[in-house]
Each structure stands twice: as C-alpha cells, then as structure tokens.
Amino acid sequence: MSEPTTTGPLTQPHARATPSATAAAGGLAARAAGLDAADPLASVRDRFELVADEVYLDGNSLGPPTTRVMERLSDVVGREWGRLGIRSWDGSGWWTAPERIGDRVGALVGAAPGQVVVGDSTSVNVFKALVAAVRMAPEGRDEILVDAATFPTDGYIAESAARMTGCHVRPVPAAEIGAAAGERTAAALVNHVDYRSGRLHDLPSVTAALHAAGALAVWDLCHSAGALPVALDADGVDLAVGCTYKYLNGGPGSPAYLYVRRALQPRFDSPLPGWNSHADPFGMAPAYAPGDGAVRGRVGTPEILSLLALDTALDAWDGVAVADVRAKSLALTDFFLECVDALVPAGRVESVTPQEHAERGSQVSLRCHDAGEVMRVLLERGVIGDHRRPDILRFGFTPLYTRFADALQAARVLADVLEGTP
Numbered sequence: 001m002s003e004p005t006t007t008g009p010l011t012q013p014h015a016r017a018t019p020s021a022t023a024a025a026g027g028l029a030a031r032a033a034g035l036d037a038a039d040p041l042a043s044v045r046d047r048f049e050l051v052a053d054e055v056y057l058d059g060n061s062l063g064p065p066t067t068r069v070m071e072r073l074s075d076v077v078g079r080e081w082g083r084l085g086i087r088s089w090d091g092s093g094w095w096t097a098p099e100r101i102g103d104r105v106g107a108l109v110g111a112a113p114g115q116v117v118v119g120d121s122t123s124v125n126v127f128k129a130l131v132a133a134v135r136m137a138p139e140g141r142d143e144i145l146v147d148a149a150t151f152p153t154d155g156y157i158a159e160s161a162a163r164m165t166g167c168h169v170r171p172v173p174a175a176e177i178g179a180a181a182g183e184r185t186a187a188a189l190v191n192h193v194d195y196r197s198g199r200l201h202d203l204p205s206v207t208a209a210l211h212a213a214g215a216l217a218v219w220d221l222c223h224s225a226g227a228l229p230v231a232l233d234a235d236g237v238d239l240a241v242g243c244t245y246k247y248l249n250g251g252p253g254s255p256a257y258l259y260v261r262r263a264l265q266p267r268f269d270s271p272l273p274g275w276n277s278h279a280d281p282f283g284m285a286p287a288y289a290p291g292d293g294a295v296r297g298r299v300g301t302p303e304i305l306s307l308l309a310l311d312t313a314l315d316a317w318d319g320v321a322v323a324d325v326r327a328k329s330l331a332l333t334d335f336f337l338e339c340v341d342a343l344v345p346a347g348r349v350e351s352v353t354p355q356e357h358a359e360r361g362s363q364v365s366l367r368c369h370d371a372g373e374v375m376r377v378l379l380e381r382g383v384i385g386d387h388r389r390p391d392i393l394r395f396g397f398t399p400l401y402t403r404f405a406d407a408l409q410a411a412r413v414l415a416d417v418l419e420g421t422p
C-alpha cells in the first residue's frame with residue numbers, strides 16, 4: 001500500500017518575530033474577518049453544537065452534533081419507542097426509514113431517489129457491494145483492483161470478498177486504476193478522497209475507464225460525501241458506499257449507506273440476504289426472494305436510534321447548495337495553507353495534500369516530525385485535529401461550521417507549538 005505523494009514543502013521563510021511577520025499576521029486576521037463576513041454559509045454554523053473556544057477540525061473523522069438532535073432523540077425514545085413501542089415500526093415510519101433517509105443522502109451524492117439505502121457499517125457495505133459487483137461482472141473475470149492507499153478496512157474486506165468469489169486482489173494506485181483495468185478485471189474499489197493525504201481522485205474518468213474495460217466501479221465516498229459535489233448517477237457509478245458520521249454528522253457509529261445504480265438493481269445479488277431485504281419480510285417464508293430496488297441492500301433490523309439522529313442531522317443541509325460548500329472548502333483549505341506558510345517555522349511541516357483544487361478533498365494533511373506529540377499539545381490547546389501514524393497531522397475543514405478565523409487560529413497555535421519544540 002503506497003504512501004501519499006508529497007506535493008512540496010511549505011517554503012515561506014518563517015519570520016513571526018519580525019515586524020513584517022507581525023504585520024502579516026495582522027493582515028491574515030483582517031482577511032479572515034472579511035472572508036467570514038462575506039461567507040454565504042456563515043449562519044449555518046448555528047445549526048451545530050460546538051464547544052466555545054475550541055477549533056474543531058476533525059469533522060472528517062467524527063462530525064459534531066446538530067442542535068436539534070437531542071430533542072429528536074428524546075422524542076424517539078420517549079414517545080415513539082416509550083409510548084408507541086412496537087407500533088412505531090409502521091406508525092412512526094421506522095420500517096421504511098433506511099430508504100427514506102437513503103434518498104436524503106442520495107440527494108447529496110447525485111443519486112436520484114430509490115438507489116441509496118442506509119444501514120450497517122461502511123465495512124459491511126463494502127462487502128455487499130464488492131461481492132455483488134463480482135457476481136454481476138462478465139463471466140470468467142477473476143481480479144479485483146483496490147486503491148493501493150485505501151483505508152485499511154476496504155483492503156481487508158476486498159481480500160475476503162476475493163477469496164469468496166474466486167478472485168484475487170491487485171493493489172494499484174488510485175490514479176492508475178483506469179489504465180490497469182483489463183479483461184480479467186471484475187471490479188475496482190476506489191476511495192474518492194484518500195483518508196491520509198486528502199487527495200481527491202478523478203471519479204468520472206476512472207469510472208469511464210473501468211467501464212471501457214468491462215469492469216464495475218465501486219467507490220468509497222466516506223471522505224467526499226457532504227464535503228464536495230459527487231454525481232453518482234451522472235458519472236455512471238455502479239455501486240458506492242460511505243459513512244454518515246463524518247461530513248453528514250450522524251453521530252458516532254451512525255449507519256453507513258449503499259448505492260446501487262438503478263439499472264443494476266435487478267441483478268444485485270446480495271451476499272448477505274437478510275430478511276429485511278426480502279420481498280415479503282413478514283411472510284416469514286423459508287425461501288429467500290429479494291425485494292425490488294434499494295431495499296435489496298438491506299440485511300437485518302435497522303439501527304433506528306442512530307438512523308433517526310442522522311435524519312435530523314441532515315436537516316442542517318436545508319437550503320445549502322453543495323457547490324457553495326465546495327467553494328468554501330477550497331477557500332478554507334487555501335487560506336489555512338497560506339496561514340501555515342506564513343506563520344509556521346520554515347521546514348517544520350510539509351503539506352501532503354495537493355495544491356491543485358481538482359485534486360484536493362476537504363482536509364489538509366501536514367507531514368511533521370513528532371506528529372503524535374504535536375497533536376497531543378494541539379488538542380490540549382483547543383485545536384482538534386488528528387494524527388495518523390507515523391508523521392501526519394490531519395485537519396478536516398467542514399464548511400458548514402468552520403470559519404476562516406478558525407483556520408487562522410489553528411495555524412497560529414500550530415506555529416506556537418512548533419516554535420516551542422525541536
């Protein structure tokens with residue numbers, strides 16, 4: 001599995017102690033204030049529960065709660081579960097929630113209704129998607145291509161899916177997957193945004209190249225859904241999975257989702273054909289007969305509490321255009337890189353996140369000596385990012401609630417911490 005490509009050191013000389021550096025910092029503060037004042041998404045921040053005096057830059061791992069989730073969960077537990085009990089499966093719409101909320105997620109990833117179902121973990125959905133993809137591939141194909149830098153769970157599950165379907169896994173850098181696909185390739189599993197480097201991969205062209213080779217394209221959208229535009233239908237993606245606890249704010253362990261392109265649904269042969277995906281679940285028939293549409297991706301009883309927490313979290317998107325989110329995400333990450341460049345002592349960090357907008361997700365990853373210790377101190381000082389071993393500091397920028405002033409504050413604290421360490 002390959003390491004992310006380094007895109008060059010942040011080279012500006014560090015001059016914080018000089019009058020010109022002080023002026024630069026003042027200039028950055030004025031710029032941040034101007035950018036925040038002009039931000040069309042500024043008021044959306046009020047929809048989230050955020051800790052005062054903290055800069056939360058870990059929404060690419062666990063998004064914070066929305067302000068309405070407590071009230072919704074208290075109603076679900078107190079009234080729907082507590083008073084209506086079993087009647088809520090129908091009366092409160094619990095039974096159909098996976099497809100109903102799936103359509104809401106679908107709207108954020110360019111999927112027309114009826115193709116996304118929410119439930120299970122991302123790992124489980126990777127398994128369903130990959131085995132089903134191989135089962136739908138042309139006869140005689142025995143290779144699954146996997147993004148060589150993939151988030152580990154995808155790689156582990158692909159290995160198992162391959163063993164179960166008589167295939168082998170070939171790891172290939174994501175950018176080369178299209179070219180690597182050949183007549184033996186059944187399917188490829190690719191991360192839209194790399195979790196370590198924040199690199200955005202070219203979904204339309206990789207998907208088209210896979211199709212040209214007769215293979216199916218399975219995308220993991222964990223680090224892109226809710227952070228940037230995704231056009232699953234328009235780009236002809238076959239299957240996709242993603243989590244809902246990062247940029248969709250569903251909460252810790254909230255259920256993941258599975259997209260199966262409508263044209264493929266009749267051939268989607270789930271490796272986990274649980275009773276919830278049956279054409280007549282309450283017929284309790286001994287023989288399995290799959291239901292029609294997105295429901296085919298279901299397995300067992302849905303995780304109602306976290307599913308409905310996600311439902312409420314998605315209200316935060318009311319009136320928000322994904323294009324505005326993308327524009328702000330790029331502006332935030334550009335501004336953070338500029339602040340780091342201006343304030344952090346020269347040579348202490350280098351960005352592994354691409355400079356080119358077309359290749360950047362919604363995070364900035366900085367390679368840094370002693371990154372674990374540096375992140376520990378940042379957390380102590382109220383800058384919440386994370387550390388990926390051995391040497392990566394990750395900062396996720398979630399446009400719905402992150403301000404330009406937060407980006408500057410994070411860079412200032414980072415500069416301070418690095419000044420005090422060798």
Ligand SMILES: Cc1ncc(COP(=O)(O)O)c(C=O)c1O
Binds near residue numbers: 121124151153220223
């Ligand atoms: C790209 C990617 N895939 C999968 C996962 C995890 O999947 P799961 O929801 O099963 O823990 C993560 C993060 O945890 C991820 O970043």
Ligand SMILES: Nc1c(O)cccc1C(=O)C[C@H](N)C(=O)O
Binds near residue numbers: 060
């Ligand atoms: N899912 C997580 C968890 O249960 C605990 C801690 C972190 C996570 C994450 O999501 C990690 C994340 N996918 C990553 O990009 O590293």
